[in-house]
Amino acid sequence: MDGKFISFEGPDGAGKTSVIRQIQEDLEQQLGKEKVMYIREPGGSRISEEIRQVLFDNKNTDMDPRTEALLFAASRRQLVVSEIVPGLKAGKVILCDRYVDSSIAYQGAGRGLGEQEIWQINQFAINGLMPELTIYLDIESKLGLERIAEHRSDQVNRLDKEKLTFHQTVRQSYLKLYNAHPDRIKLIDASQPLASVIKDVKMTIHDRFSDLF
Numbered sequence: 293m294d295g296k297f298i299s300f301e302g303p304d305g306a307g308k309t310s311v312i313r314q315i316q317e318d319l320e321q322q323l324g325k326e327k328v329m330y331i332r333e334p335g336g337s338r339i340s341e342e343i344r345q346v347l348f349d350n351k352n353t354d355m356d357p358r359t360e361a362l363l364f365a366a367s368r369r370q371l372v373v374s375e376i377v378p379g380l381k382a383g384k385v386i387l388c389d390r391y392v393d394s395s396i397a398y399q400g401a402g403r404g405l406g407e408q409e410i411w412q413i414n415q416f417a418i419n420g421l422m423p424e425l426t427i428y429l430d431i432e433s434k435l436g437l438e439r440i441a442e443h444r445s446d447q448v449n450r451l452d453k454e455k456l457t458f459h460q461t462v463r464q465s466y467l468k469l470y471n472a473h474p475d476r477i478k479l480i481d482a483s484q485p486l487a488s489v490i491k492d493v494k495m496t497i498h499d500r501f502s503d504l505f
């Protein structure tokens with residue numbers, strides 16, 4: 293497959309969506325709109341978006357954690373088949389807003405289902421398709437949550453309401469993944485001003501893919 297698969301990870305409020313928006317715009321300038329694809333996890337295809345609605349619905353606070361984990365994996369499976377694989381075959385750069393690492397950190401560690409167990413159900417879902425590069429936006433949990441509370445109080449969803457310790461557990465799991473997969477995962481200090489974060493992300497992408505940026 294000719295394309296490039298890049299995922300963006302990090303705790304809530306790290307700045308993933310803000311960073312990707314700029315990266316996407318700049319890459320579209322460089323390569324043309326048709327060569328760049330933005331994908332939001334969970335979601336990104338019609339069926340996956342419908343699963344996302346169920347996951348984030350405020351009336352579903354009683355959802356069983358394993359149900360939640362399986363729904364995330366199901367959404368991801370559909371995304372791989374209907375969007376990512378065709379995009380890579382068409383030579384596109386795919387910018388994925390969350391992927392498997394999110395499930396490991398949120399469901400595996402945060403909800404205590406076990407990082408290894410979550411990796412296994414996701415292996416079944418993705419059938420080996422991992423990103424070549426993962427940009428991990430690292431931020432202290434409190435700062436990430438403060439950013440969300442400050443800028444997006446109208447959009448706080450079910451998962452944002454979890455307590456601070458949950459987010460700290462998530463961050464520790466991300467850091468563990470980063471230490472275990474240093475070739476794939478690159479850590480960026482996301483507490484910097486947005487422009488500096490974007491600059492670091494571009495340099496990191498260029499280091500891996502010398503024809504980008």
Ligand SMILES: Nc1ncnc2c1ncn2[C@@H]1O[C@H](COP(=O)(O)OP(=O)(O)OP(=O)(O)O)[C@@H](O)[C@H]1O
Nearest residue numbers: 303304305306307308309310439440443484485486
């Ligand atoms: N480097 C930054 N400095 C200050 N504020 C920032 C920075 N990056 C993002 N923000 C602001 O923080 C809020 C959260 O950013 P964003 O939505 O991009 O995070 P996210 O990682 O996508 O979060 P989520 O996981 O909840 O989707 C936004 O209001 C955004 O404007």
Ligand SMILES: [Mg+2]
Nearest residue numbers: 308309310389
């Ligand atoms: Mg986001």
